[in-house]
Amino acid sequence: MSWRRACCVVPGSVVVAACECPVDAAKGGGCPMEGGKYVAPMQYDVYGRAIDPRNKMPPPNQEPSPGQAMPLSTSRVASTIPKGGTQETWTYPSPQMFWNSLVRKGKADGATEADMDAVVAVHNNMNELTWRKILEWEQLREGPHEPRLSRFTGRPSELSVEARLKRCFGHPPPFDRHDWIVDRGGAERRYVIDYYSDESQADTDQVPKLHDVSAVKSILVDVRPALDSVDAAIDRFLRMPRLRAQGLASPPLPFFATTQMRAASTPDDDDDVVAAKINAACAKRFAALRDCGDDGKKCADAAIALQHCVATVVCPEEAAAFQRAAISDDKDQAEQAYAAMDAALARYAAAHQPN
Template identity: 55%
Template structure:
């Protein structure tokens, strides 16, 4: 899926903070029902919902569909591309078509990324790499399918294109892909935990989907900036994920950290995921999640459902700001 900067140091490892198997707060994922003291289910329970869901109007326009480069690829999006954008793409073509661009070598002017997935060997590549791509479990917005992860060859090409391939050998790529995919799956689980706060807006046929995402490795989020002041560590990558919440696009900020002291272990990677503070609803979600997580950490009942609280590391991570 995303082609982010990769850490390879003394053996590569993956995972996020919160890989524990302890049950999350308020019976999340266990399908537990609200206690008799409340008519509402716990807002962080992804089990069968007892609330009525809001349905979108049949007259709504079909949702937009994006590729891994944050480019809109549905019919309406293609019609909106201007002649000026097409001219800009042709201007970049000669710059990037050195074995890294792939396909026609055309570049999208919006993000300077190839329009077509590149499965061709990079310049100077010593050994062949697999071009097989694994499907994710992350639903893709505007479709009935899921996102597909990049192949080892695609990822290696992306590292070369971005100048991040120093110290990375072809032999590393299978492990890089394995842990890259694992981090994305864990991130989606964290996003679903936040989206469970809006369970009443979904039903079994209408669940959260990832519409698109954008890599922002050089942009520190506010939380990352504050954390760097107190602890000195900065994320090695950042993504913005845009989630389709029953027709509404909601932005999430994802920070990826790497602990050099834990290189070679499953705890080497830490993932921080939370809704961006660009709406009142997202701000309120941050407050709610901190309350639920705090109650669960101290064994207090859920404020909404009255269920006994219990939380593991991943649940605690979901409530961090």
Template identity: 40%
Template sequence: MGQSVSHSSLPPATSSSRQCPVDHQALDKSSPAQCPVDHEALKAAQKPAQCPVDHGAINSLNQMPSLTQSRAPDQTMDLPLERTTSSIPRDGSAKWEYPSPQQFYNALVRKGWETPEEHVETMVEIHNFLNEEAWEEVLKWEKRQPGGSESDIHLTRFKGRPGELSPKARFWMLAGWLLPSRFNTEPPFDRHDWIVRRPKTGEEVRYVIDYYSAPPLPDGSPVFSLDVRPALDSFGSLKERIAVATEDVWANLRENQNKN
């Protein structure tokens, strides 16, 4: 299960709006919308595009990234300190929070990324938006489970794995190398592993999420594609992956027959 999402459809970023677990936001309205990350500069520096927040650095007391709210050295403008609450359940009573723009900027500085401060809020908005969309894809998978309910499951922990290609990503890279006119040759710009817990059974399921850049819209708005699926850690996950793939094949065949 995967989908393409456009930044042009993003809602205004507020502390109460539904958004995702890491933030990206604020461009000049007079210029066409575009991705604030300079991918060419990243390639030149031989640094793969990736989420700057270290998802493995979790504070054990509150299960949230340990990121400072203090201004970075040489920072020239104030950045918001407010953290947005996501729609993603952390347990039965709490939801995950996204880093504030200041925390996100500090993560960029720590990784040595040169990012214009005025673009940080936009970057936070995009990152949060993508993670919200990823959670929606997880829910689609979970609803396929017998008695599955989106109100039951929660994201118990997660980890960013930038630069680590999943087996599926490697397969599509090979396909792009063999048939570049048909398949994308760009690797995913980020990867997350999310551990979802099903409280009714106590079972934990690992989901793999590959984040891809897609061709921009005619107005220049960036588009992203998410490939979200349960990892092949169990026979049940393998069965679900095969079932969904089969359903997609039949759906495409029926669509082609209707066109003819």
């Protein structure tokens, strides 16, 4: 298996360190009271191994694994991602730590120790790209505080709502998913990140430097705020398309073809009025999405309903067409109507520049 395929493969194969990027240096526990100060007790995983309570990971293991064929570097690279609650940045795992993680999880088959330098380079590069895309969204938030990554969770076996929607229309699922929690002066926002593989670009991949944006074309990163609030929905459906139209943010990943579609309706109301209308009209839709839990179909249906509700405010003709198509038995018609509504929302946002 090549270094690239060790980083970007279908679920169930060798997905490198899906749950441990970026990796923080663990600190030991011990007696709850040391020098009159409270020290958090040690926590343990299901195997009885001590773990860092901040990221639920074992302490960094820089020792060679049993049977390791060659020595690996223990050097770690500092990321440019600010760490929540500190003035530091997160630190990436070393090649030795990556190899040990693969061995520990039983995912070393098909990979070799010689792959690890390239694997770590791709891993670090993808995280830097993810953070760069998060900062684009953070432009939409106001306040004096710098965004910092507070914590993260790898969820490779769980499809996001958007990934489920795409799969319904024949798109392949992502090979990995992360949730990152970004803190800004105590105000947190959860970001959902899906990582997709484009095998048609595999032959063009190169081992990237930390901030290369085009060296690894076969991995596509889809970053957006979770629909945990109406404000996040307005960012996704209205404000971010405007930034993209101005060339101030990365374009979205391809979803539906949007050519040869008529222009969206464009109400004369300014953004604040439109946002207030969306808040009033879609509060129940937002609540349904927020409360859908782990029921994938229920969450997917709630996400479509919320998007349709926003569309009834800003592009009512496309919303009505989608509603008619949705209750028909024609799947192709429903898909086309959804694509038209999705494109109309994007065009509306692009056409309404800030005052």
